[in-house]
Amino acid sequence: MSLLTAYPEIAASVPLLTEDLPAADFSDTPWWLSLIKSSMLFTYVMISVVLVIWFERRVIGQMQQRPGPNRIGPLGILQTAADGIKLFFKEDVTPKGADKLMFYAAPLIVASLAFVSFAIIPMGGDVEMFGHTTPLQLTDTPVAVLLVLAVAGVSAYGFVLAGWSSGSTYPLLGGLRSTAQVISYEIAMGLSLVAVFLYAGSMSTSQIVEAQQQSTVLGIPLWYVVPLFFSFVVYVITMIGETNRLPFDLAEGEGELGGGFHTEYSSMKFGMFFLGEYINMFTVSALATTLFMGGWHAPWPLNVVFDGALDQGWWGLLWFTLKMWSFIFFYVWVRGSLPRVRYDQFMALGWKILIPLSLVWVVAVMLIRSAQEGYFGDGRWVTVLTLGGIGVFVLAGILVWDRYAQRRLAAREEAREVPEEIDPFADGYPVPPMPGQRLVEPQPAVEQARPVTVPAGPTDGDDSTSPNDDDKERRG
Amino acid sequence: MDYHPYLPVVFFLFFGLLFAFGSVFGGALLGRTTYNRAKAEAYECGIQPTPQAHEGGRVPVKYYLTAMLFIVFDVEVLFLYPFAVAFDQVGLFSVLAMLLFLVVVSVPFVYEWSRGGLEWD
Numbered sequence: 001m002s003l004l005t006a007y008p009e010i011a012a013s014v015p016l017l018t019e020d021l022p023a024a025d026f027s028d029t030p031w032w033l034s035l036i037k038s039s040m041l042f043t044y045v046m047i048s049v050v051l052v053i054w055f056e057r058r059v060i061g062q063m064q065q066r067p068g069p070n071r072i073g074p075l076g077i078l079q080t081a082a083d084g085i086k087l088f089f090k091e092d093v094t095p096k097g098a099d100k101l102m103f104y105a106a107p108l109i110v111a112s113l114a115f116v117s118f119a120i121i122p123m124g125g126d127v128e129m130f131g132h133t134t135p136l137q138l139t140d141t142p143v144a145v146l147l148v149l150a151v152a153g154v155s156a157y158g159f160v161l162a163g164w165s166s167g168s169t170y171p172l173l174g175g176l177r178s179t180a181q182v183i184s185y186e187i188a189m190g191l192s193l194v195a196v197f198l199y200a201g202s203m204s205t206s207q208i209v210e211a212q213q214q215s216t217v218l219g220i221p222l223w224y225v226v227p228l229f230f231s232f233v234v235y236v237i238t239m240i241g242e243t244n245r246l247p248f249d250l251a252e253g254e255g256e257l258g259g260g261f262h263t264e265y266s267s268m269k270f271g272m273f274f275l276g277e278y279i280n281m282f283t284v285s286a287l288a289t290t291l292f293m294g295g296w297h298a299p300w301p302l303n304v305v306f307d308g309a310l311d312q313g314w315w316g317l318l319w320f321t322l323k324m325w326s327f328i329f330f331y332v333w334v335r336g337s338l339p340r341v342r343y344d345q346f347m348a349l350g351w352k353i354l355i356p357l358s359l360v361w362v363v364a365v366m367l368i369r370s371a372q373e374g375y376f377g378d379g380r381w382v383t384v385l386t387l388g389g390i391g392v393f394v395l396a397g398i399l400v401w402d403r404y405a406q407r408r409l410a411a412r413e414e415a416r417e418v419p420e421e422i423d424p425f426a427d428g429y430p431v432p433p434m435p436g437q438r439l440v441e442p443q444p445a446v447e448q449a450r451p452v453t454v455p456a457g458p459t460d461g462d463d464s465t466s467p468n469d470d471d472k473e474r475r476g
Numbered sequence: 477m478d479y480h481p482y483l484p485v486v487f488f489l490f491f492g493l494l495f496a497f498g499s500v501f502g503g504a505l506l507g508r509t510t511y512n513r514a515k516a517e518a519y520e521c522g523i524q525p526t527p528q529a530h531e532g533g534r535v536p537v538k539y540y541l542t543a544m545l546f547i548v549f550d551v552e553v554l555f556l557y558p559f560a561v562a563f564d565q566v567g568l569f570s571v572l573a574m575l576l577f578l579v580v581v582s583v584p585f586v587y588e589w590s591r592g593g594l595e596w597d
Contacts, residue, residue, distance in 0.1 A: 268503025
C-alpha cells in the first residue's frame with residue numbers, strides 16, 4: 001500500500017471502484033451448451049482426481065526415498081484406475097447397528113456435492129464452442145463464492161451422518177471431530193474471504209478475477225496474494241483444516257480412531273468418501289487460485305507478450321491448471337513434512353489464533369480501504385500510518401493477553417497437588433505416573449516393618465506363583 | 477430460453493448424483509456378499525462394541541459448545557459479506573457501524589475465552 005500512497009499517479013491508475021467490472025458473459029450460452037460444458041467439466045474433475053491420487057503417492061514416495069506405485073501403466077499412472085476397479089468388486093458390508101437409510105445417504109451426499117462447487121470456478125476466457133461464444137466457466141452468479149461455502153456446509157452433513165449412522169464408536173467420534181473441525185475453520189476461512197470481497201467489491205468469481213487483473217502496479221497485475229498476504233496464509237491453513245488433510249486429519253486419525261467417520265464403510269461407499277476428499281482438495285485449491293492467484297490469467301510477463309495471445313481463450317485452462325496443481329503439490333508437500341497435531345492444539349490454533357487475528361486483520365483491511373476511498377479525508381499517509389499503529393497495538397495486546405492466559409493456566413496446572421511418589425498398584429490396577437512423579441521403589445526386606453499407608457485390597461493369599469513378588473511382599 | 481445462472485449447477489449436480497448412485501449401488505451389486513456374525517458387529521479392534529449414544533453411551537459435551545460458538549461467528553461473518561461487497565457505496569458511517577458490531581461480537585468471545593470455554597481438556 002505504501003507504494004500506492006507514495007506515488008499518487010500510480011494510485012490514480014488503481015481502479016478502486018469496481019462497479020463496472022466485466023463479468024463472464026453467458027448471454028450466448030444456450031442450455032444444451034451448458035449441459036455439454038457440465039459433462040466436460042465433470043470429465044476434467046474426474047481425470048484430475050484420478051491423476052492426483054497417483055501423483056500424491058508418487059510424490060510422497062519420492063519424499064520418503066521409495067519409488068511409490070510404478071507397476072501399472074507407464075510410471076504407475078494407471079494405479080488409481082486399478083484401485084477403483086478393485087474397490088468395485090469388494091464386499092459391501094453394512095454393520096448390524098447401522099441406520100440403513102443414512103448409512104447409504106452419507107456417501108451419496110459427500111460425493112455428489114463435492115462436484116458442485118467447481119461450477120462457479122472460472123477456468124479461461126471466452127472460447128468458440130459449437131458456433132457459440134461462451135466463457136470457460138460453467139456459471140457465475142453475484143454470490144458465487146457463497147455457493148462454495150454453502151456446499152461445504154452441506155457436505156459436513158455427509159461426514160456427521162456417516163459417523164452417526166454407522167452405529168459404532170470410532171466413526172461417531174470421527175464424525176463429531178470432523179464437524180467441529182470444519183465449522184471451526186470455516187469461520188477463519190470466511191473472515192479471510194471478507195478481505196478479498198472488500199478489495200474486489202464483488203462476490204462473483206469472474207469479477208474477482210477481473211478485479212485482480214485490473215489493479216496493477218507498474219503494469220504488473222497485483223494479485224490479491226500480495227496486498228492480502230495474511231488472508232492468503234489464513235486461507236491456506238484453513239483449507240487444509242477444512243479438507244481433513246494432514247497435519248489436520250484428526251477426523252480420520254488412524255492411530256486414534258480406527259479410520260474415523262468411514263471406519264465401517266467398505267467397497268465403493270468408502271470410495272465415495274475417498275473421492276470426495278480429493279475433489280474437495282481441488283475445490284479449495286481452485287478457489288485459492290481464483291481469489292488470490294489471479295484466476296486463469298497468465299503470470300506477468302506472459303500476459304503481455306504476443307499482444308496477450310497467451311492470456312485468453314483456451315490458454316486460461318493451462319494457467320489455471322498449473323496454479324491449481326501447485327496448491328495440490330503444496331498439500332502433498334505438507335503431508336510429507338508434518339506430523340499430525342493434537343486435537344486440543346488444533347482447536348486452539350483455530351479459535352485462539354486464527355479467528356482473533358483474522359478479525360483484527362479484517363478491521364485493518366476495512367480501515368485501509370476506507371483510507372483509499374478517502375473516507376478519512378485526503379491525508380492518506382497519515383491515516384494509514386495511524387491505523388497501522390493502532391493495528392500493531394491491538395495485535396500486541398492480544399498476544400500479551402494470550403501469553404498471560406497461558407501462564408495463568410500453567411500456574412493453575414502447577415498448583416495442583418501432585419504427590420511426589422506414586423505406587424502404581426495402590427488401587428489394585430496399574431496407574432501410570434504423572435510427569436515428574438517417581439515410582440515407589442521396591443523396598444528391601446529389612447524395611448518391611450514400615451507402616452502400610454494404603455488399604456491392602458483383596459488379599460491374594462494363594463497367588464504364590466505371581467511373578468510380581470516385590471509388589472506382593474510389600475503389600476502383604 | 478434465457479440463460480439462468482443456476483441451471484448449469486443443476487446439470488452439474490445431476491452428473492455428480494449419477495456418478496455417486498452408479499458407484500454406490502453398482503459396487504453393492506458387483507461385490508460378493510457373505511454373512512458373518514462377527515463381521516456385522518461394529519469395528520472396535522476386536523473387543524465388544526461399547527454402547528452408543530442412543531443405548532446409554534455418552535458423547536463429549538464440548539462439541540455442543542463449539543457448535544454454539546460457531547453459530548455466533550458464522551452469523552457475524554455473513555453480516556460482513558454484504559457490507560464488504562457494497563463497501564464503496566456505503567461510506568464512513570457503515571464502517572463505524574461495522575466496527576461497533578465487531579466489538580459487540582468480540583465481547584462474548586473474550587468472556588468465553590477467559591472462562592475457559594475454549595480449552596480442550
